Amino acid sequence: QVQLQESGPGLVKPSETLSLTCSLSGGFISDDYWSWVRQPPGKGLEWIAFIHDSGTTNCSPSLRSRVTISVDTSKNQFSLRLSSVTAADTAVYYCARGGASSKYFDLWGQGTLVTVSS
Amino acid sequence: DIVMTQSPDSLALSLGERATINCKSSQSVLYSPSNNNYLAWYQQKPGQPPKLLIYWASTRESGVPDRFTGSGSGTDFTLTISSLQADDVAVYYCQQYYTTSPTFGQGTKVEIK
Numbered sequence: 001q002v003q004l005q006e007s008g009p010g011l012v013k014p015s016e017t018l019s020l021t022c023s024l025s026g027g028f029i030s031d032d033y034w035s036w037v038r039q040p041p042g043k044g045l046e047w048i049a050f051i052h053d054s055g056t057t058n059c060s061p062s063l064r065s066r067v068t069i070s071v072d073t074s075k076n077q078f079s080l081r082l083s084s085v086t087a088a089d090t091a092v093y094y095c096a097r098g099g100a101s102s103k104y105f106d107l108w109g110q111g112t113l114v115t116v117s118s
Numbered sequence: 119d120i121v122m123t124q125s126p127d128s129l130a131l132s133l134g135e136r137a138t139i140n141c142k143s144s145q146s147v148l149y150s151p152s153n154n155n156y157l158a159w160y161q162q163k164p165g166q167p168p169k170l171l172i173y174w175a176s177t178r179e180s181g182v183p184d185r186f187t188g189s190g191s192g193t194d195f196t197l198t199i200s201s202l203q204a205d206d207v208a209v210y211y212c213q214q215y216y217t218t219s220p221t222f223g224q225g226t227k228v229e230i231k
Binding site for chain 1 (some may be wrong): 119131156160213219221225
């Protein structure tokens with residue numbers, strides 16, 4: 001069974017960098033699109049960025065200056081870095097399969113809550 | 119970015135009633151050469167990740183009950199739950215994947231009256 005699992009610190013200080021990793025099990029990360037999506041407490045879903053193992057990436061225009069997304073096919077993982085975080089970045093962060101044009105999100109991780117606070 | 123707007127924000131219905139959720143995109147998500155609408159619907163229950171229900175506007179994901187139906191084309195779409203069950207209590211989101219910057223509607227909360 002193909003599964004995604006997010007991992008990373010649950011608490012990040014303001015102005016620091018949020019770092020998360022998504023691990024894929026039961027499948028291969030190659031030749032597909034992988035995304036990060038976040039959801040502030042009590043609010044809706046916001047797509048952050050996607051990556052393909054070819055290196056193709058795209059980020060939400062509103063977050064582009066702060067986002068780095070990368071993939072490690074040898075570990076079957078992809079990662080997110082979000083710099084200069086503020087309280088507005090507090091959210092549940094999901095990794096998911098899909099996100100590029102013509103790619104709906106058909107597989108999701110359980111999500112991990114990241115709180116930005118000193 | 120394409121803006122997705124759902125209506126209503128919430129609805130409360132009795133068990134067995136029909137639920138209708140609307141989604142409007144700020145520009146067409148219909149790709150004419152293939153006649154495909156790049157529109158998906160998700161269901162999210164409390165404490166859980168979103169679950170894909172419908173893609174290509176009307177194709178049900180494997181395992182999704184047939185009481186869930188997606189319809190519409192261009193800029194106007196509808197998710198219908200033909201006979202509301204207790205297990206359908208959730209927030210429903212539409213999402214466009216026509217562009218390389220996917221966007222979601224704000225969500226519609228469905229409750230039992």
